[in-house]
Amino acid sequence: MAALMNNDVFVVALWAIVKVAIILGVLLGVVTYLIFAERKICGHMQARTGPNRVGPFGLLQTPLDVLKLLFKEEFIPAEANKIIFHIAPMLAVFPAIVTFSVIPMGPPPMFVVTDVNVGLLVFLAMSSLGVYALTLAGWSSNNKYALLGGLRSSAQMISYELAMGLSTIPVILRSGTLSLVGIVDSQAGTYLIPGTHIPLPSWGVFHWYLVLPFAVFLVCSFAETNRAPFDLPEAEGELVAGFHTEYSSMKWAMFFLGEYFNMIVICSIMITMFFGGWHGPFMELLGPVFGPLLGLGWFLLKLSAFLFFFIWVRWTFPRLRYDQLMGFGWKVLLPAAILNVVIAAAWLYWRAA
Amino acid sequence: MVPVLFLGFGALLVATALMVVLHRNPVTSALFLVLAFCSLAGIYLLLHAEFIGLVQIIVYAGAIMVLFLFVIMYLNLPHDVEHGTHIAVRRGIGWMVGALMLLFATLLMRRGWAPGPENAAMIGQEHGNAAAIGRELYSRFLFPFEVTSMLLLVAMVGAIVMTKARRPAGEERP
Numbered sequence: 001m002a003a004l005m006n007n008d009v010f011v012v013a014l015w016a017i018v019k020v021a022i023i024l025g026v027l028l029g030v031v032t033y034l035i036f037a038e039r040k041i042c043g044h045m046q047a048r049t050g051p052n053r054v055g056p057f058g059l060l061q062t063p064l065d066v067l068k069l070l071f072k073e074e075f076i077p078a079e080a081n082k083i084i085f086h087i088a089p090m091l092a093v094f095p096a097i098v099t100f101s102v103i104p105m106g107p108p109p110m111f112v113v114t115d116v117n118v119g120l121l122v123f124l125a126m127s128s129l130g131v132y133a134l135t136l137a138g139w140s141s142n143n144k145y146a147l148l149g150g151l152r153s154s155a156q157m158i159s160y161e162l163a164m165g166l167s168t169i170p171v172i173l174r175s176g177t178l179s180l181v182g183i184v185d186s187q188a189g190t191y192l193i194p195g196t197h198i199p200l201p202s203w204g205v206f207h208w209y210l211v212l213p214f215a216v217f218l219v220c221s222f223a224e225t226n227r228a229p230f231d232l233p234e235a236e237g238e239l240v241a242g243f244h245t246e247y248s249s250m251k252w253a254m255f256f257l258g259e260y261f262n263m264i265v266i267c268s269i270m271i272t273m274f275f276g277g278w279h280g281p282f283m284e285l286l287g288p289v290f291g292p293l294l295g296l297g298w299f300l301l302k303l304s305a306f307l308f309f310f311i312w313v314r315w316t317f318p319r320l321r322y323d324q325l326m327g328f329g330w331k332v333l334l335p336a337a338i339l340n341v342v343i344a345a346a347w348l349y350w351r352a353a
Numbered sequence: 354m355v356p357v358l359f360l361g362f363g364a365l366l367v368a369t370a371l372m373v374v375l376h377r378n379p380v381t382s383a384l385f386l387v388l389a390f391c392s393l394a395g396i397y398l399l400l401h402a403e404f405i406g407l408v409q410i411i412v413y414a415g416a417i418m419v420l421f422l423f424v425i426m427y428l429n430l431p432h433d434v435e436h437g438t439h440i441a442v443r444r445g446i447g448w449m450v451g452a453l454m455l456l457f458a459t460l461l462m463r464r465g466w467a468p469g470p471e472n473a474a475m476i477g478q479e480h481g482n483a484a485a486i487g488r489e490l491y492s493r494f495l496f497p498f499e500v501t502s503m504l505l506l507v508a509m510v511g512a513i514v515m516t517k518a519r520r521p522a523g524e525e526r527p
Contacts, residue, residue: 009354081380084380084381084384116403117403117483118403118404118407118483121403121404121407121408121411122407124407124411124415125407125410125411125414125415128410128411128414128415128416128419129410129414129415131415131419132387132419132422135419135422135423135426136384136422138426139380139422139426147426150426151423151426151427154419154420154422154423155423157419158416158419158420161415161416165411178404178483
C-alpha cells in the first residue's frame with residue numbers, strides 16, 4: 001500500500017476517481033432539484049404555484065417522481081432494434097458526464113479533475129457525440145414520429161455545432177490556449193475602461209470583440225441542449241413526443257437526465273469561456289484555504305444564474321418552425337461566427353503589432 | 354500501462370473495423386465505424402497527439418458519421434440482398450482487392466517501411482501539440498493547406514450546383 005501511495009500515477013488516478021465520484025453524486029442531486037426548480041419557476045411564470053403537495057414546499061416531488069419512474073413498466077416495441085434501443089439512453093448521459101472531467105469548477109488543482117491541454121476540444125467532441133443518443137433513439141424505435149424527431153435532431157445539432165465551434169475561436173485567440181484552466185487564468189484581474197477610471201473584471205464578455213461570439217454561443221447552446229425554442233426533436237405539438245415517443249420508465253428518464261446534464265455542462269463552459277470561470281472579488285482576502293472555496297462558490301453562483309436563464313428562456317419563447325431553425329443556423333449564426341473570427345483575429349493582431 | 358491500453362484500443366479497432374464490413378445491417382455497420390474512429394482516437398491519445406485524437410472524434414465520429422447515419426436512415430435501407438450474379442461478381446472483385454492489399458501490406462512490412470522511426474521526435478510537448486501543428490500548417494505546409502481548402506470549396510459549390518433543380522433555358526426564376 002505504501003509503495004502504491006508513492007507511485008505518482010496511482011495517486012493522480014486515485015484523486016481523479018474520488019473527484020469523479022463526488023461530482024457524479026452531487027450532480028444527480030443537483031439535477032433532481034433542477035427539475036424541481038424548473039417546475040416551480042415555470043409555475044410562477046404561468047401564475048400557478050407549481051408542485052407544493054409532497055413534502056415541505058413540495059421538495060420531495062422529484063425524488064418521488066424518480067422512484068415512480070424506476071418502478072414503472074418498461075415497454076419495448078416488438079419491431080424495435082433491441083440493442084440500439086437500449087444503448088441510446090446511455091449515450092444521452094455518457095458524453096455529458098465525460099465533459100465534467102475537464103471543467104475547472106474552482107482554483108486548480110483542488111477543484112479540477114484533469115487539466116487536459118485540449119480541454120475545449122474535449123467539450124466539443126463530447127457535444128458532437130451527443131447527437132447519437134437522439135438519432136439512434138429515433139431510429140431504433142421503429143416509429144415514424146420518433147424517426148422524424150431523430151432526423152431533425154441530427155440535422156439541427158450538426159448545423160448548430162459548426163457555429164458553436166467557430167464562436168469559441170475568438171476566445172482561444174485571446175487566451176492562446178485550448179486548456180480550460182488556461183482560458184480561466186487568462187481572465188484573471190481587472191482592467192480600466194479606456195479613458196475612464198472604472199474598473200471592469202477582465203472576463204471574456206467584457207471585451208467588445210467577444211460579445212458577439214458570446215451571443216452566438218448562447219443561441220447555439222439552446223439548440224445543442226434541445227431546449228425551447230429549439231426543441232424540434234421532441235416537438236410534442238407535431239411529433240407526439242419526438243425521438244422518445246416509444247420510451248418509458250427509467251430509459252425515458254435517462255434522456256432527461258442527459259438533457260439536464262448537458263444544460264449544466266454548457267452553462268459551465270459558457271462561464272469558463274466568457275464569465276471568468278471561478279474568478280470573483282474578495283478571493284485574496286480569505287487566504288489559501290477559504291479563498292479557493294469562495295472561488296467554487298462564485299462558480300456555483302454564476303452557474304445557478306445561467307441555469308435560471310435557461311429555464312426562463314424555455315418558458316418564454318415559442319418553438320421555431322423547422323425551416324426557420326435551419327435558415328437561422330446557416331444564414332445568420334454561421335456567417336456571424338465567421339465574421340467574429342475575422343474581427344477578433346484582426347483586432348488582436350493589430351493590438352499586438 | 355501504455356502498452357496494455359494500446360493493445361486494448363488496437364484490438365477494439367481491428368474488431369470493430371471487421372464488423373463494419375461483415376455486419377448485414379447498414380446502420381449497425383455505421384455504428385461500428387463510429388466505434389472504430391473512437392478507438393483510433395484513443396491510439397492517437399496514447400501517442401500524445403491529443404489534438405489529432407480529439408479532432409478525429411469531432412470531425413469523423415461527430416460530424417461525418419452523423420451525416421452517413423442521416424442518409425442511411427433517410428433511405429431506410431433493407432438488409433443486403435444476398436443473391437444474383439452481380440453480387441457474385443462484386444464478391445469476386447472484393448476478394449481480389451483484399452488479397453492484393455494483404456500482399457502489399459506484407460511487402461511493406463517486410464521492407465521495414467511501415468513501422469516508422471523508432472524514436473520519433475516529440476514536437477512542442479510543453480505547450481501541447483496544437484500550437485506546433487498550427488505553426489507547421491501555416492508555414493511549411495501552407496501551400497497544400499490552401500490547395501486543400503480550394504478543393505473543398507470547389508466540391509461544396511459543385512454539390513450545391515448539382516442539387517439545384519435545372520430550369521429550361523429562358524424560364525424566369527421564381
